[in-house]
Amino acid sequence: MNSPINQVYPVIWHNDSVLLIDQTRLPNEYAFVEIHRSSDMARAIKTMIVRGAPAIGVATAYGMYLGAREIETNNRDQFLNHLEKVAELLRTTRPTAVNLFWAISRMLKTAYETLGTVEDIKQTLLNTAQDINAEDLQTCYAIGDNALTLLPETPEKLTILTHCNAGALATAGYGTALGVVRSAFREGRLARVFADETRPRLQGAKLTTWECVQEGIPVTLITDSMAAHCMKQGLIDIVVVGADRIAANGDAANKIGTYSLALVSKAHNVPFYVAAPLSTVDFSLSDGNKIPIEERDPEEIYKVGDTVITPTGVEFYNPAFDVTPAELITAIITENGVFAPGELAKSQLQQVA
Secondary structure, eight states, X not given: OOOOTTOOOSEEEETTEEEEEOTTSTTTOOOEEEEOSHHHHHHHHHXXXXXXXXXXXXXXXXXXXXXXXXXXXXXXXHHHHHHHHHHHHXXXXXXXXXXXXXXXXXXXXXXXXXXXXXXXXXXHHHXXXXXXXXXXXXXXXXXXXXXXXXSOOOSSOEEEEEOSOXXXXXXSSSOSHHHHHHHHHHTTOEEEXXXXXXXXXXXXXXXXXXXXXXXXXXXXXXXXXXXXXHHHTTXXXXXXXXXXXXXXXXXXXXXXXXXXXXXXXXXXXXXEEEEXXXXXXXXXXXXXXXXXXXXXXXXXXXXXXXXEOSOTTOOOOOBSEEEEOGGGOSEEEETTEEEOGGGHHHHHHHHHO
C-alpha cells in the first residue's frame, strides 16, 4: 500500500498525551491541541476540534485511557466504577457518531476482561487505544482499495462528488470517502473532486479542499445547491460520502444535506456510494428512523465568522445530520468489501469470522 505524500493524522499519541489537529482552525492555521485529561478530550469532541465518526472513535479510546490514568486507586472494583463515569462523560459529547459508543464499549470490555493489577489494566487500555488507532488506518486503506472495483471502466478519468469531510481528518488517516478518492487518484483514474461546501460548518470548503490541495488532487468547490446543476451538465460521474451511523438495513446517517444529494443523484442516474468502516454499522438498529440526530447551536446558522446574517426575531433549526434511505444508496463500501445496503448482515458475518 502506497501512502499519500503528505499523510495527515488527526489523532496522535505522543509523549504520554494526545495531539489533535485543531480542525476548527483549518484551513488558515495548521495547529495541534495537546490533550492530557478525559474532560479535555470530551470538550475537544463536543466542540469539533476532532470530528468525523472514525476519528471520534479513536479520540474516545484515548480519552478512556486518559480517564483511567487519572483514577487514583489500586482497588479493582473502585477503578472500574470510576471508569464507568469516564465512559458516561464521553457518551454525552456527540450522540449520532456510533464509533464513539463502539470505542467506549471496546475499552470497557478490555478493562473488565484484563486480569492483574489496576496498573496492568491501565497499560492494556493504552495498548487497546493504540490498536484502535492503527486498525482504523488500515481499514481506511482497505475501503479505498475495495472501491476501485466499483469505478466505471472508461478511458476517461472520473469525477467524484463528495459531501462534508470524510477524509484523513475524519479518521485515523487516509479517509473513507476521501480514501476512495485517494486510491482512485493513486491509480490514475481520477480527473477531479467536486466538493460540496457543506453548510453550516463548511467542512467541505474548509477541510476537504484543504486535504486535496495538500496532495495535489484537483478539486473544485461548489455550494451545496449546485449539485443538481452539475449533474445535469454531466460533470459528476459518481458520488461518494461517509457516514456517522448506518442502521442494519443500510439506512445511513451523514452530515446534513446528504439525503438531498442522494435524491438528486437518483434523479440523474449517478451512482451514490457510502464509504464507512464496519464499526459505523449499528446492527442494534433495524432502520434509520431509530438513529439519534444531533442538534447543534443555532449560531452555526445565523453567523458566518463573526458576522450575524439574519434579522432579530427569526427562529432556527439546526440538525447536524440526516438519514439517507437504503434504497437511494447504490452500495456501501467497507473494509470487508462492497455490499448492497440490504446485505450488510453478510459483512457482520465476515467480521465475526
